[in-house]
Structure formats: C-alpha cells, structure tokens
Amino acid sequence: MTEKAHDKMAARTKQLIKETLIELIEEKSFEGITVKDLTVKAGLNRGTFYLHYRDKYDLMVKIQEELLQGFLQIVLQIDPFDVGKYLSKNIPYPVIVQLFTYLKSHSRIIKVLLGPKGDPAFPKKMKEIIKTNFFENTIKNLITFPEEVAIVKEYLPAIGTSVHFGIIEKWLDNDMPHSPEEMAMMYFNIVKFIKVQINKINKI
Amino acid sequence: MTEKAHDKMAARTKQLIKETLIELIEEKSFEGITVKDLTVKAGLNRGTFYLHYRDKYDLMVKIQEELLQGFLQIVLQIDPFDVGKYLSKNIPYPVIVQLFTYLKSHSRIIKVLLGPKGDPAFPKKMKEIIKTNFFENTIKNLITFPEEVAIVKEYLPAIGTSVHFGIIEKWLDNDMPHSPEEMAMMYFNIVKFIKVQINKINKI
DNA sequence: TATAAAATGAACACCGTGTTGACTGTTTTT
DNA sequence: AAAAACAGTCAACACGGTGTTCATTTTATA
Numbered sequence: 443m444t445e446k447a448h449d450k451m452a453a454r455t456k457q458l459i460k461e462t463l464i465e466l467i468e469e470k471s472f473e474g475i476t477v478k479d480l481t482v483k484a485g486l487n488r489g490t491f492y493l494h495y496r497d498k499y500d501l502m503v504k505i506q507e508e509l510l511q512g513f514l515q516i517v518l519q520i521d522p523f524d525v526g527k528y529l530s531k532n533i534p535y536p537v538i539v540q541l542f543t544y545l546k547s548h549s550r551i552i553k554v555l556l557g558p559k560g561d562p563a564f565p566k567k568m569k570e571i572i573k574t575n576f577f578e579n580t581i582k583n584l585i586t587f588p589e590e591v592a593i594v595k596e597y598l599p600a601i602g603t604s605v606h607f608g609i610i611e612k613w614l615d616n617d618m619p620h621s622p623e624e625m626a627m628m629y630f631n632i633v634k635f636i637k638v639q640i641n642k643i644n645k646i
Numbered sequence: 647m648t649e650k651a652h653d654k655m656a657a658r659t660k661q662l663i664k665e666t667l668i669e670l671i672e673e674k675s676f677e678g679i680t681v682k683d684l685t686v687k688a689g690l691n692r693g694t695f696y697l698h699y700r701d702k703y704d705l706m707v708k709i710q711e712e713l714l715q716g717f718l719q720i721v722l723q724i725d726p727f728d729v730g731k732y733l734s735k736n737i738p739y740p741v742i743v744q745l746f747t748y749l750k751s752h753s754r755i756i757k758v759l760l761g762p763k764g765d766p767a768f769p770k771k772m773k774e775i776i777k778t779n780f781f782e783n784t785i786k787n788l789i790t791f792p793e794e795v796a797i798v799k800e801y802l803p804a805i806g807t808s809v810h811f812g813i814i815e816k817w818l819d820n821d822m823p824h825s826p827e828e829m830a831m832m833y834f835n836i837v838k839f840i841k842v843q844i845n846k847i848n849k850i
Numbered sequence: 851t852a853t854a855a856a857a858t859g860a861a862c863a864c865c866g867t868g869t870t871g872a873c874t875g876t877t878t879t880t
Numbered sequence: 881a882a883a884a885a886c887a888g889t890c891a892a893c894a895c896g897g898t899g900t901t902c903a904t905t906t907t908a909t910a
Contacts (some may be wrong), residue, residue: 451876451887473677476866492868558767565769566762566895594836597816604812605805612804628801652855653905659856680897691858696899 456494458484460505463498464525464551471559472502502561509555510567516541517575525580529634534626542622545610553614565607573603580633605632660698662688664709667702668755675763676706676845706765713752713759714771720745721779729784733838738830746826749814757818771805781806784837 462484466475477498483490495501519537528535545552555564577599607634612623620628666688670679681702685692699705705768724743732739759768781803813836817829824832 477868480865488867489890490888493888497868517730529888556766558770560766562760562764562766562769563762565766594832596840597832600812600816601809604808604815608804608808608811609801609859612801632805652908655856681899682897692898693859693900694857697856701899 452494455486455490458486459491463501463505464554467554467559468550472498472561474604499625502571506549506561506564506567507554509551512544512548513541513568514571514575516544517571520576520579522579529630534623534630536628538629539622542613542625545614546618546622549614549618556611556614569607571605572606573599576606577602656698659690659694662690663695663698663705667709668758669704671758671763672754676702676765709755710759710765710768710771713755716748716752717745717772718775718779720748721775724783725778726783729837733834738827738834742830742833743826746817746829749818750822750826753818753822760815760818762836769811773811776810777803777807780810 459480462480465474466480466483475498477491478488480498481491495504508539516537519540520535521537524537555561556568609625609629613620663684666684669677670684670687679702681695682692684702685695699708717850720741722743724739725741728741729739759765760772813833817824
C-alpha cells in the first residue's frame with residue numbers, strides 16, 4: 443500500500459500545523475494569526491498549508507470537531523441509572539472522572555478556545571452537548587420545583603447547563619488545582635446537596 | 647460655540663457608524679466585516695471612518711465600553727439591604743427590573759456580542775461585573791454550605807455567576823418573552839427558593 | 851456670509867491571500 | 881535499482897483591504 447506511507451507523512455504535517463496553531467493562539471488572538479505566521483513558525487512552506495486546509499478557519503473547524511467529538515463520546519456514556527447507583531455508593535462516577543480527565547489532557551487548547559481570544563462559537567457548542575447529553579441525564583430528573591415558581595422551570599435547563607459549564611470553566615481557568623476524581627466528587631456533592639434539599643422540601 | 651455644532655455632526659456620524667456595525671454584525675461575523683463594507687453600507691467615505699476610529703477593533707471596544715458602563719451603573723445601585731427588604735415584601739426589586747429593562751433595550755447588540763459570531767471577551771467582562779457587583783450583593787450572603795462539601799465553596803462564585811448569566815443569556819436568546827418585571831420576580835423566586843432551603847437545612 | 855470643522859474623493863504603498871506550475875524529496879512497489 | 885506516486889518546496893501572480901495623505905467640498909452656526 444503505497445498510499446499509507448504518504449498518508450502518514452501528510453498526517454504528521456497536519457499534526458504539526460495543528461500544534462503550531464495552538465502555540466500561536468496562546469500568544470495572540472486567532473484573528474491576528476496569518477497563514478504566513480503559522481507556516482513560518484512551523485517551518486513549512488506556505489503552499490503546504492493550502493495542500494491540507496482551505497484556510498485558517500477550516501483548520502480551526504477541524505481542530506474543534508476533533509475536540510468536541512472526543513467530549514461527546516464520553517458524555518454519551520453517561521447513564522442516568524449508573525448516576526443514581528454511584529451517587530448512593532458515594533464514590534465518583536467513573537464516566538465523570540473520565541470527562542474531567544479528558545478536559546485536563548486537552549486543557550491547553552480548550553482554555554484558549556474558551557478564553558477572551560478564543561472562538562465564541564466553541565462555548566456554545568460545548569454548552570449544547572452539556573445540555574442535551576449531560577444535564578438531561580444527571581441533575582434534571584432530580585429537580586422538581588414548586589408550582590409557584592413556574593417560570594423557573596423554563597429556565598432550568600439553561601441554568602443547569604450554565605452551572606455545569608461554569609464549574610468546568612472555573613476549573614480550567616484556575617489551571618485544574620483539583621484532580622478529576624476530586625472534581626467528580628464535588629460534582630456529585632452538588633447534585634446530592636440539591637437532591638437532599640429537594641427531598642426535604644417535598645416532604646414538608 | 648462653533649465647536650458644538652461640529653461636535654454634534656461628528657456625534658451623529660459616530661452613531662451612524664456604530665449602528666451600521668451592529669446591523670452588519672447581525673449578517674456576518676465581526677471578523678468578516680471590512681471597514682470598506684461598513685462605510686459603503688453607511689453611505690460614508692472610507693476616510694471618514696478613520697477620522698473617528700483607529701480601526702474596526704477600536705470601534706468595537708468603544709461600543710462594548712459604552713454597553714458595559716451602562717450595565718455597571720445599574721448593578722452598582724444594588725443594595726444588599728434593599729434586596730432583603732423587597733424580598734420580604736414580595737415585590738420586584740426596582741433595580742433588578744431596571745437591569746432587565748436595560749438589557750432589553752440593548753438586546754440587539756448584546757445578543758450579537760454573546761452569540762457565536764460575537765466577541766468571546768464580552769461574556770467574560772459581563773460575568774466579571776455580575777460576579778463582583780451582582781452575585782456578591784444578592785445571593786452570596788444567603789448561602790452557607792455544609793462543611794463536607796468544602797470544595798464547593800471555592801466554586802460558589804463561579805456557580806452563582808453562571809446562574810445569573812445563564813438566566814440572562816437564555817432570556818435574550820428567546821427574544822425576551824417575559825417582561826423585565828416578570829424576570830425580576832423570577833430571579834427573586836430563585837433567590838427565595840434557595841434561601842428557604844438553606845434555612846431548612848440549617849435548622850436540622 | 852464668513853468661518854471652522856467635518857466629510858469627501860482619489861491616490862499611495864503595504865501586506866496577506868489563495869492559486870499556479872515547475873521542482874525536489876521520500877517511500878514503497880516491481 | 882528504477883520508477884511510480886505523492887508530499888512538500890519555491891517563486892510568481894493578481895487581488896483586495898488597510899491606513900494614510902492632501903486637496904476639495906459640504907455643513908452648520910455666529
């Protein structure tokens with residue numbers, strides 16, 4: 443298979459381009475980066491870039507897709523039943539640990555994308571995944587608000603998602619001072635705390 | 647005063663430039679907009695733009711500063727004492743109503759700035775104002791978490807800010823189906839709900 | 851109507867873009 | 881060992897937006 447050798451060569455170049463972009467984006471904003479900058483830093487010919495990507499936006503899209511795909515794959519493993527099981531056992535749910543581990547291992551690029559010089563579409567995409575695949579399978583079923591705060595119900599997914607996202611964002615911002623296990627436990631503690639309160643309320 | 651007349655002329659042009667940017671940014675991403683686009687659409691000479699702004703980023707900064715200044719001015723009026731007072735009276739706190747009214751009246755540009763084609767630095771700035779001037783004066787004093795969830799405490803400001811921000815974001819996203827008064831009441835209901843639960847917890 | 855500042859219009863050099871075509875390098879197949 | 885196949889290189893190209901300039905025209909008041 444002749445192709446394979448060349449594929450690997452191309453794959454290495456692509457990887458180099460991706461990594462160089464990440465390095466550059468830590469220095470200046472994505473918009474301030476030119477294809478010229480990138481190829482000079484990578485030690486590649488500018489033409490080589492166009493062999494693999496249409497433009498810098500195409501490259502950015504590919505990087506994000508890879509990242510979000512990995513994120514989604516983990517989140518999809520969340521099982522509402524298991525959540526309850528581990529919750530009662532008081533040990534961190536492995537999938538959530540895996541989630542924080544994944545975020546940590548890709549923290550450089552994620553921090554940049556979520557940061558002030560990042561891509562505003564990226565947090566939106568992350569939130570969307572969190573909303574439809576994370577929030578729905580964890581906290582959502584545990585919360586029932588009293589009727590008198592009816593409007594709140596409508597805003598619950600948005601609030602829930604925002605909280606999930608806020609925790610992740612803060613953790614990354616602070617350069618992940620806690621381990622994925624600790625984060626998973628903290629997350630559970632929050633869920634539990636809310637659950638306990640809801641139960642107390644409902645009993646009265 | 648001869649100057650004043652010209653100042654007004656310049657002010658009108660500046661306003662025109664700002665409004666045209668907002669219109670354009672609703673069509674395509676900020677980065678995709680050129681000064682040429684903007685001035686053509688505004689019916690101005692390209693040179694005129696440079697008479698008032700250094701480049702399009704300078705224009706963007708000025709627009710955001712104006713917006714955040716107005717937001718901050720309202721948030722600064724929040725008085726923790728009044729919050730408690732209105733909370734017990736069960737009527738919406740006027741400052742919070744004013745806040746939602748302000749957001750509504752500038753919703754077009756705010757939505758764009760918070761959107762996927764917006765400026766990632768903008769939500770960060772809004773959250774910062776919310777955290778140091780909104781959260782600190784409202785919910786914060788009402789929440790005391792039990793010791794066993796110590797780490798949670800560290801994340802409380804981030805979570806609180808997320809809740810505030812999430813509500814605002816969702817409301818704007820949905821094109822503000824509820825009035826500022828309703829939103830203020832909903833906000834209070836959430837605060838109350840949390841407070842009630844915290845009190846119950848602490849009594850046990 | 852005189853005047854002072856704002857807005858215009860045209861020209862300018864500059865720089866990054868994306869594309870092209872001829873080339874060089876590397877790896878595997880025959 | 882030669883050649884096939886494709887990655888990467890290099891230089892050149894037209895294109896388009898940038899930011900600046902300067903002379904000229906328009907605008908709004910005193």
